[in-house]
Amino acid sequence: MAARNERLYIVTYDIADQKRWRRVFRVMEAYGHWLQLSVFQCRLTARRRAALAMRLDREIKPAEDHVLILDVGPADEVDLRVESLGKSFQAIVREARVI
Known part of the structure; x- marks a missing residue:
């Protein structure tokens, strides 16, 4: 049930300070x-x-850093098409994990 409510996001960031970058x-x-x-x-x-x-939001400095959260759509319905130049791209496969 929870998986049906999930959306796929691509998150990218540009953090000015190396220490903050590691925290992010x-x-x-x-x-x-x-x-x-x-x-x-x-x-x-x-x-x-x-x-x-x-x-x-707690980790970044808004005047210096930038975070983009891109909503791609419902996770189970998105047909993510990626063009990769250079190193190969491996699509992420959803797998069950027992903890």
């Missing part, structure tokens, strides 16, 4: 899959998306 990176690791240096793909419910935005 650690926040993002908790919410999505790392694609490139400052780019993550996330499947999030509305609640987790709001929590992510709040955590990022």
Whole structure:
């Protein structure tokens, strides 16, 4: 049921300070899959998306940093098409994890 309420987001950021960049990176690791240096793909419910935005807002300096959260659409309905130049791109496959 929760998966039906998830949306796919691409989050990218430009952080001016290396220390803040590392903190933002650690926040993002908790919410999505790392694609490139400052780019993550996330499947999030509305609640987790709001929590992510709040955590990022606490870490950045608005006058110096920039974060984009791109809503791609319903996670299970999006046919994500990626053109990759250079290194190969591996699409992220949703897998169940037992913890």
